[in-house]
Amino acid sequence: MVTIDDFASPVRPTWCTGCGNFAIWNAVKRALAQVGLAPHQVMLVSGIGCGSKLPDYTHANGYMTLHGRTVPVATGVRLANHGLRVLCTHGDGDAYAEGLGHMLHAARRNIGLVDIIQDNRIYGLTKGQYSPTSDRGRVSKTSPWGAFELPVNPIALALAAGATFVARSWSGDLNHLTATIVRALGHRGYALIDVFQPCVTFNRQNSYDFYRPRVYNLQDDPDYDVTDRMAAFARALEWGDRIPIGVFYQVEDRPAYEEQVPALKAGPLAPRPVEKLRPEQVQRLLEEFL
Amino acid sequence: MQTVDDLIIRIGGEAGMGLESSGVGFAQALVRGGLHVFGLPDYHSRIRGGHNFFSVRIARRPLYSHTEPVHLLLALDPETVRRHIGAVVPGGAVVYDEKDGLPDIPRRTDVGYFSIPLAKLAEEAGGSAIMRNTLVFAVAAGLIGFDPTYIESVARDNFARKGPAVVDANLRVIQAGVEASRPFQADFPFRMEAVPDAPRRLLLNGNQAFAMGALAGGCRFVSGYPMTPGSPVLEWMAAHAAEYGVVTLQVEDEIAALCMAIGAGYAGVRAMAPTSGGGFSLMVEALGLAGMTEVPVVVYEAQRPGPSTGLATRTEQGDLLFVLHASQGEFPRIILAPGTVEQAFEAGWRAFNFAERYQCPVIVLSDHYLATSVRDVVPEDLNLDAVVIDRGELLTEADLDRLEGEYRRHAFTESGISPRAIPGHPKAVYASSSDEHDEYGHIYEDAENRRRMQEKRMRKLETARSEMRLPTAYGAADPDLTFIAWGSTYGPMREAVDRLNGQGVRARMLHFTDIWPVPQDVEKLLVGETIAVENNYSGQFADLLRMATGHTVSRRILKWDGRPLSPEYITHHVSRFT
Ligand SMILES: Cc1ncc(C[n+]2csc(CCOP(=O)(O)OP(=O)(O)O)c2C)c(N)n1
Ligand code: SF4
Ligand SMILES: [Mg+2]
Numbered sequence: 092m093v094t095i096d097d098f099a100s101p102v103r104p105t106w107c108t109g110c111g112n113f114a115i116w117n118a119v120k121r122a123l124a125q126v127g128l129a130p131h132q133v134m135l136v137s138g139i140g141c142g143s144k145l146p147d148y149t150h151a152n153g154y155m156t157l158h159g160r161t162v163p164v165a166t167g168v169r170l171a172n173h174g175l176r177v178l179c180t181h182g183d184g185d186a187y188a189e190g191l192g193h194m195l196h197a198a199r200r201n202i203g204l205v206d207i208i209q210d211n212r213i214y215g216l217t218k219g220q221y222s223p224t225s226d227r228g229r230v231s232k233t234s235p236w237g238a239f240e241l242p243v244n245p246i247a248l249a250l251a252a253g254a255t256f257v258a259r260s261w262s263g264d265l266n267h268l269t270a271t272i273v274r275a276l277g278h279r280g281y282a283l284i285d286v287f288q289p290c291v292t293f294n295r296q297n298s299y300d301f302y303r304p305r306v307y308n309l310q311d312d313p314d315y316d317v318t319d320r321m322a323a324f325a326r327a328l329e330w331g332d333r334i335p336i337g338v339f340y341q342v343e344d345r346p347a348y349e350e351q352v353p354a355l356k357a358g359p360l361a362p363r364p365v366e367k368l369r370p371e372q373v374q375r376l377l378e379e380f381l
Numbered sequence: 382m383q384t385v386d387d388l389i390i391r392i393g394g395e396a397g398m399g400l401e402s403s404g405v406g407f408a409q410a411l412v413r414g415g416l417h418v419f420g421l422p423d424y425h426s427r428i429r430g431g432h433n434f435f436s437v438r439i440a441r442r443p444l445y446s447h448t449e450p451v452h453l454l455l456a457l458d459p460e461t462v463r464r465h466i467g468a469v470v471p472g473g474a475v476v477y478d479e480k481d482g483l484p485d486i487p488r489r490t491d492v493g494y495f496s497i498p499l500a501k502l503a504e505e506a507g508g509s510a511i512m513r514n515t516l517v518f519a520v521a522a523g524l525i526g527f528d529p530t531y532i533e534s535v536a537r538d539n540f541a542r543k544g545p546a547v548v549d550a551n552l553r554v555i556q557a558g559v560e561a562s563r564p565f566q567a568d569f570p571f572r573m574e575a576v577p578d579a580p581r582r583l584l585l586n587g588n589q590a591f592a593m594g595a596l597a598g599g600c601r602f603v604s605g606y607p608m609t610p611g612s613p614v615l616e617w618m619a620a621h622a623a624e625y626g627v628v629t630l631q632v633e634d635e636i637a638a639l640c641m642a643i644g645a646g647y648a649g650v651r652a653m654a655p656t657s658g659g660g661f662s663l664m665v666e667a668l669g670l671a672g673m674t675e676v677p678v679v680v681y682e683a684q685r686p687g688p689s690t691g692l693a694t695r696t697e698q699g700d701l702l703f704v705l706h707a708s709q710g711e712f713p714r715i716i717l718a719p720g721t722v723e724q725a726f727e728a729g730w731r732a733f734n735f736a737e738r739y740q741c742p743v744i745v746l747s748d749h750y751l752a753t754s755v756r757d758v759v760p761e762d763l764n765l766d767a768v769v770i771d772r773g774e775l776l777t778e779a780d781l782d783r784l785e786g787e788y789r790r791h792a793f794t795e796s797g798i799s800p801r802a803i804p805g806h807p808k809a810v811y812a813s814s815s816d817e818h819d820e821y822g823h824i825y826e827d828a829e830n831r832r833r834m835q836e837k838r839m840r841k842l843e844t845a846r847s848e849m850r851l852p853t854a855y856g857a858a859d860p861d862l863t864f865i866a867w868g869s870t871y872g873p874m875r876e877a878v879d880r881l882n883g884q885g886v887r888a889r890m891l892h893f894t895d896i897w898p899v900p901q902d903v904e905k906l907l908v909g910e911t912i913a914v915e916n917n918y919s920g921q922f923a924d925l926l927r928m929a930t931g932h933t934v935s936r937r938i939l940k941w942d943g944r945p946l947s948p949e950y951i952t953h954h955v956s957r958f959t
Contacts, residue, residue, distance in 0.1 A: 102823050102824075129807065130807075130810045131804070131805055131806060131807040131809075131810050132805075134648075134804060135812065136644070139815070139816075144824070146812040147812060147814065147823055147824050149812075150810060151810060151812070152804040152805070152810055152811065152812065153811070153812025153813075153822075154644070154647055154674070154812060154813055154814075155812065155813070155814035155815060155816065155824070156640070156643075156670055156674075156815055157640070157666055157667065157670050157815055160636065160637075160640045160666075160667065160670075163632070163636070163637035163638075163640035163641045163644065164640045164641070164643060164644040164647075164670075165644060166637075166641050166644060167602070167604070167640065167641035167642060167643060167644020167645040167646075167647070167648070167652070168644040168645065168647060168648045168804075169644075170602065170628050170630075170641070170644075170645060171602060171628070171644065171645035171646075171647075171648035171649065171650040171652070172648045172649065172650075172804070172805065174805065175648070175804065175805060192633055192634070193633065193637055196632070196633040196637070352628055353622065353623035354601070354622055354623065354625075354626040354627055354628050355628065357626065360601055360602070360626070360628065360645075360650045361648045361649035361650050361803055361805065362649075362803075362805070363601075363626075365599035365601075365651060365770050365772060366599070366770070367597070367599075367765075367768055367770060368596070368597050368625075368765060368768075372625070373597075373765040376593055376596075376597075376765075377583060377760050377763070377765075380583035380584055380585045380589070381413075381581055381582075381583055
């Protein structure tokens with residue numbers, strides 16, 4: 092049986108006390124233990140940022156890559172070895188600034204990744220610049236007049252790009268967060284989970300106290316249909332006093348990218364031995380040019 | 382009539398006329414007829430219009446290069462005559478379409494002008510004027526005395542998929558072309574007959590040879606974004622992906638392309654990303670990721686002239702120092718620059734062995750000239766038996782089962798190479814990081830660790846150096862002039878050396894395929910008067926040699942007009958200073 096302790100790493104987190112990343116970290120470990128995935132059966136891929144240090148604090152296969160490039164690296168890992176369950180854990184700057192294009196393409200590709208965004212709506216590691224999910228008017232070191240831009244809407248963008256699983260959770264509700272990750276781990280294609288992650292140091296506005304009275308769980312409404320894309324769009328646009336969390340959308344009618352690749356029908360690539368071509372293969376290749 | 386030992390046929394027209402495909406088909410027929418060929422396409426970056434041409438050089442001895450003169454010009458439009466008439470040798474000829482008439486083009490008196498209703502005959506015989514490209518090559522075969530049954534055999538094979546009606550139409554067009562050549566045969570003096578019962582030979586370009594070598598070398602993951610002239614490698618792999626178990630994908634940009642290949646390499650699959658200089662520019666940051674996290678990955682960079690979009694369908698060797706220095710910081714990388722089809726094939730599998738043995742990025746530097754020009758080789762020259770698959774210090778399942786203690790992915794070792802475990806084994810669970818890290822992969826900023834880690838990585842380069850091949854020497858053993866060539870200049874340089882030796886100048890070429898790390902002891906070969914010959918503006922390899930060995934070349938013969946160096950260009954420049 093896999094337990095949370097199996098994921099214990101000797102490295103202690105350097106996150107600030109009260110940082111929302113602790114809950115995300117715990118939820119990831121709890122979810123993996125719950126579905127019975129051991130440290131060697133998964134790969135945690137991250138980019139660069141406070142949140143992206145998560146794999147360093149977790150005993151599991153991992154890869155801390157480049158700022159913004161989490162998803163393409165994870166896609167390569169997944170295609171090379173779809174025997175590994177691949178999860179991405181990266182910040183809102185990583186995912187929605189430099190990485191936004193990759194996110195949209197991963198969604199339309201429906202590659203089998205669980206993409207967890209540690210969305211603190213600020214740049215933590217570089218000490219407090221505004222981010223793509225910061226509110227319009229947000230004052231920061233690089234937006235002294237208040238941000239002129241609108242924030243991106245990751246839920247609506249993922250839906251528009253064709254994502255087959257789109258969810259939101261938050262660091263203030265460990266059980267909901269864990270359950271959402273568990274559900275995403277059971278999904279066959281690309282699964283986006285945007286997680287509100289309070290940054291207690293650089294984003295005092297979007298604190299636990301900001302979110303707690305506002306968030307409500309979509310799944311509390313028995314009539315909410317997660318296969319209804321238009322309904323999901325409508326909820327994606329809901330913002331203000333009431334902010335929905337939970338699974339906005341989930342359909343299983345589209346095969347994952349890796350399920351469609353002819354070379355992968357025979358199973359994962361990485362464990363296969365690398366061998367020289369057989370004589371008849373050599374012959375066939377050479378004949379193309381005769 | 383004279384049977385010449387070197388004959389060049391050039392077909393010219395607009396984009397969309399199928400010059401390259403019919404030209405390669407004709408070259409294929411010549412090879413089946415026992416002749417040696419070198420085919421060079423020259424085209425604009427556009428889909429319709431513009432002026433394109435394709436030259437086939439034919440001989441009875443192996444060819445390594447194109448050359449400049451033309452014996453027979455096949456003009457599918459008047460523009461071809463205007464542009465290329467100057468290249469036609471005295472006694473040569475132009476075949477043009479009767480309907481073009483060439484009213485206002487001044488005629489040379491030492492060249493034959495053969496007017497043939499090409500479009501009309503193609504239409505009558507095959508049902509489509511487009512087929513005049515095939516027809517005009519049949520005319521050429523008739524004029525040079527080459528047995529047209531070889532052209533027919535190629536047409537049968539190439540059009541078999543389209544059904545017997547298409548095959549028959551092509552055969553009729555070929556027949557009509559040969560017939561049409563008859564009235565002019567006596568006026569065309571050059572002959573190049575087939576050599577019956579010659580051994581079978583392959584015809585292919587550098588891109589195809591490299592892709593085949595990579596496949597034979599175990600490449601099983603290719604991610605790319607289309608860009609001339611590198612993308613045919615992705616296309617070739619995609620065409621073979623299902624049969625050979627290769628994952629190929631076209632992705633959103635070159636950043637993703639290399640990042641995916643790195644992800645695949647990290648997970649244990651031989652992976653590559655083919656591109657050109659512009660795409661490589663986007664890959665720069667990811668290259669450093671592979672360097673820092675010690676991931677084996679191959680980048681195929683087929684150069685074209687820059688800066689920026691430059692000349693999309695032309696050639697240059699202008700990216701050498703860029704790929705050598707690309708990405709922040711210092712890390713080991715290996716650079717190979719094949720010069721021939723055979724070397725491109727070898728580079729295909731050698732690159733993956735280097736990548737896995739040294740756990741670092743390997744860049745194969747090609748260019749448009751090598752990538753697109755076709756040459757014939759005997760099957761033994763693409764020696765698939767000689768392919769070696771060496772995965773370096775890769776821990777096996779059994780090694781990992783026996784592993785004691787925690788696995789150290791980046792263990793300090795004397796060679797700098799840390800035994801690698803593919804993720805997935807319970808005893809080798811690790812996370813590597815693009816941040817500086819300790820032996821386990823954990824982020825670690827300690828000064829002493831940093832010093833040792835950087836030394837460990839850089840030591841791999843020293844270990845690799847002893848494996849890099851010295852340049853191949855060609856020509857006079859005791860030379861007056863030593864030419865230094867690298868990559869695709871092999872062919873033109875080799876022929877220039879032959880010509881110079883024929884003129885009594887003792888010349889020798891040192892040709893490099895293994896560029897970086899610069900092979901051990903190379904300075905011992907760099908003696909006397911040396912001349913760097915490069916297809917770029919500044920002589921980047923000469924600068925690199927000076928940096929690495931202290932040797933300063935005496936002269937540089939350079940070319941940066943987007944066209945390849947030719948033997949004539951080189952000998953002309955030599956004659957100016959000897
Ligand atoms: C190419 C590149 N640009 C910029 C940076 C600097 N950088 C590091 S983390 C970061 C932003 C972090 O914000 P986010 O992704 O939201 O993560 P957080 O720290 O908030 O968890 C930036 C800009 C970098 N490492 N690489
Ligand atoms: S700066 Fe913010 S995001 Fe970073 S560790 Fe501290 S609280 Fe967490
Ligand atoms: Mg952030």
